[in-house]
Amino acid sequence: MLMDFARLGWMRWLLCATAGACTLFLLAPLVLLIALSFDSSPWLQFPPPGWTLQWYAQVFHDPDWLASFITSLEVGSCVTVLSVLLGLLCGFAITRGQFRGREILRGFFLTPMILPSIVLGIALYSAFLWLHIAGSFAGFVIAHLVLALPFSVVAITGALEQTDKSLEDAAMLCGAGLWEARVRVILPAIRHGLFGAALFSFLTSWDEVVVAIFMASPTLQTLPVRMLGELRQDLSPDIAVVSSLLVLATALLMGLAALFQKESAR
Amino acid sequence: MADAIAVKGVRAAQAAPPPPAPRRLRNGFAPAVPGLAFLLLCFMLPVLALLLRSLTQPQWGLQNYAALLATSTYANVLFNTFAVAGLVTGISALLGLPLAWFLAVAPRFWSQLVFGIVILSMWTNLLARTYAWMVLLQDTGIINNFLIWTGIIQNPLPLFGTMAGVVIGMVYIMLPFMVLSLRGPLAALDASLFQAASLCGASRVQAFTQVFLPLLAPGLAAGGLIIFVMSLGYYITPSLLGGAQDMMLAELIAQLVQTLLNWGLAGAASFLLLVLTLSLYAVQIRYFSPRRGKEG
The missing domain is CATH 1.10.3720.10 (MetI-like)
Structure with a gap:
């Protein structure tokens, strides 16, 4: 039951929620880096006021x-x-x-x-x-x-x-x-x-x-x-x-x- | 024909006179000499020389070790080091277990996608990752702005330059190691065990606490130990995300060398870090090495 995704019952939602949060935690900084590199404000504003290639x-x-x-x-x-x-x-x-x-x-x-x-x-x-x-x-x-x-x-x-x-x-x-x-x-x-x-x-x-x-x-x-x-x-x-x-x-x-x-x- | 040549070859080998050179030179050790000499000269010797400096500078004796253990500033550094390493290990285990579990059971597409993200974050340059957290954790950074916008907090949380920031940044780096060390144990779990538990009337929570967790305990302990040891000697992330009052052992060593030029004390602190690291690795090899796992 615990190793079968379909039969996890209520635990499946808990598992997906935690795994989703962890994935977001791991991915967000990488996405942020890329967004900041195109950010038109030199003060690292987020969300960026505009996009630029000047950096x-x-x-x-x-x-x-x-x-x-x-x-x-x-x-x-x-x-x-x-x-x-x-x-x-x-x-x-x-x-x-x-x-x-x-x-x-x-x-x-x-x-x-x-x-x-x-x-x-x-x-x-x-x-x-x-x-x-x-x-x-x-x-x-x-x-x-x-x-x-x-x-x-x-x-x-x-x-x-x-x-x-x-x-x-x-x-x-x-x-x-x-x-x-x-x-x-x-x-x-x-x-x-x-x-x-x-x-x-x-x-x-x-x-x-x-x-x-x-x-x-x-x-x-x-x-x-x-x-x-x-x-x-x-x-x-x-x-x-x-x-x-x-x-x-x-x-x-x-x-x-x-x-x-x-x-x-x- | 080929046989004849082979036989001839074997005969020639048998008929060859006994090797004239001393036996220990002909047993295949020679190719290791360049690498061995390199590591002895450029690795062992400098490290031993550094440890020697802790006993000889400024004069012969154990005064550096006494200073390291008796001064409250340095005791504080040791406390911070263990506190951060312990917190990072605990939180990584708490987050890594569900994440690794998800990877083991989720549909193929999702588990491959999430695993790819885990590996991508792990392989990304350490400074790039730490930079992202420096931006995220500022008083006017995204996390604080978001929390204020939602109304959860009124004033920004002190994240950057505090121990909390160091722990967050280091969990980010260590979490993939926990996921990787739980992958093997999770793949080895027998799904029918849980059917058996269910047939015996166990609820999901009982199956989790009484079957699942005990079976994964060795994997958790092994991953936790690796993370703990790595955290003890970590330098970059604590020095960029932490403040002066949260100094850890590796930062102390760097500061002693770079700004105070106190090589004796730096050698003593290095020796302390080395002993801690080696003894924890000895525990790792004694109790959690993969070869033992296979036998047991």
Whole structure:
């Protein structure tokens, strides 16, 4: 009775009302962001007195927003490449290795996930100040790579565990070296895992803000750091524009992921 | 032909001389070395160095820990941290249960639509979401304007810059995690259990409190624990939505480093946060890990 929608009786109305309220709670801020980005009043009046595209024009013509966008892309790309490479090597060790403590190693690669970001942020800040690389591009990449690597390791070990190890052995019997077999036979077989690892690594870096605050300098800021700086000053419509674009990008990415899942399920 | 080659290969492998290199280098550990070295150098070492600073600065000793636990300002920060984390966890459970239940039983179209909204909100940039709540919670913001317009209140509620605002903004972020951790347990529920309960004369309320809730308790506890741990170390949302008197532990750490340059005390506060987080995760792994769930 409780797991059958038609037979819930009076509980069905209660359930629908609460679920509806929760959905509204989750959706309303996102809709508001988009509405505010077209709001003609600079004071974020709602409902808007009129509609305008001037905030979009303002953001697109602002070199600072563009610079932070490009920094985010650059940091994210470097992190993605390094994270997939290191994750792939670690994945081979964890799934194909024959040494003691493999499970401990797997657990160790996940530890950055559970460390509160603020602790990692100031720990790296302290180390980078000492090494004189605070506020540098390399610092950014190192910090975000620490956070992205666990996701890459999880995605790639998962994919490797699902591929038959005998594929690798067969290729080697046919004369391929160990790494030739892994590159030419195993890599194509785990391409979905590699794609997942790359996507999660990029998004981890792209969205990260807490550690990034301590890595940034006035001249080197990722998009979230720039947004946070603006938010601390005032609630300008610029942020509504950037936020709406991010909501749009998220929705597109979700659509892409759904399509991708359908493809790989076939 | 292929067989012959395979046999030859196997023979060749058998006939090969024993590996000259030491065994521990040939057991497949080597590929892990770059990643392991990276995490040891760029993750473990800096964190340990930070914790060491809490014992050595300004001089050797436990003075930073004594200051952290004895000063009333810092005790207040700890109280705020636990209060916010507790409230956020409780409210997320209260809202997440009906929402996840709805997703499990509603017609396909509605459940997919609502689930899409849950995921969209979860994946949207954290700062974008916090910005929306900064706008919504202002004294002249939409929520207060609406409540005054309806006549429920005469003066605006103090939402922005208070603990209430922090809790609302954080529930918004944590609610999807509760929904996701209840999805599995709800899908595993056997609908015939409730038919049995009904046949035995249980009312809907009795079936809910005596069958439904006990079966979902592990899922609720697991989701609640994750939310509680994440909330303890949260920085961005409390610092943007809260006021100075509602400071939480992560904000204190950032302030100690950024404006007071008190690395010793910041290290001590980090160690405290780290111990809290790790011990709660240990509880999580010990009692709620999925592997154990499958066995039991």
